[in-house]
Amino acid sequence: DAGVIQSPRHEVTEMGQEVTLRCKPISGHDYLFWYRQTMMRGLELLIYFNNNVPIDDSGMPEDRFSAKMPNASFSTLKIQPSEPRDSAVYFCASSRGRSSYEQYFGPGTRLTVT
């Protein structure tokens, strides 16, 4: 298996633009997680899905952030409009089951909003 795939790997955009980050989980994994990593807050959970259904989005910072999982092999995280404080590395991870299973992380998308 190729592992968790994320695209793009790097994204530079101007404030106010829409940004879409993409993730393909490992085949057969029922759980998908979106994390954000910043120097100040470390690695924090934004939202997670179970069988394509959003379960907990309490970590999504504000209404400018939205996430979807239209099928078992694809998820998006959208920021509209983007702001400089959204600059961070965004990771997608997947796992076979609940929290007693290890999570496999993608390579991350480094987002810079100018």
Next chain:
Amino acid sequence: ILNVEQSPQSLHVQEGDSTNFTCSFPSSNFYALHWYRWETAKSPEALFVMTLNGDEKKKGRISATLNTKEGYSYLYIKGSQPEDSATYLCAPAGGGADGLTFGKGTHLIIQP
């Protein structure tokens, strides 16, 4: 959101020495405790997932123990090697949620 404390924040160890560090988390509503290894410019990689009080897991020179009653876990590295240099993250899951709350990590540097 769980309160997760990792100590020390950073650690310099001589090659060949053994070391350990701590993860503290709320003991109530505990479900699982994860340890991840995160090398610079890479993604976090799972080391262990532990669920039972008294659990002890081992992978090569790295091992971990779990105390769910008092809310802590130790990670041990025996005979440190330069390739062990990384940030080690712990993340408990609890309260019925499947998402993980990560600590800030222990940044380990092995000096040749």
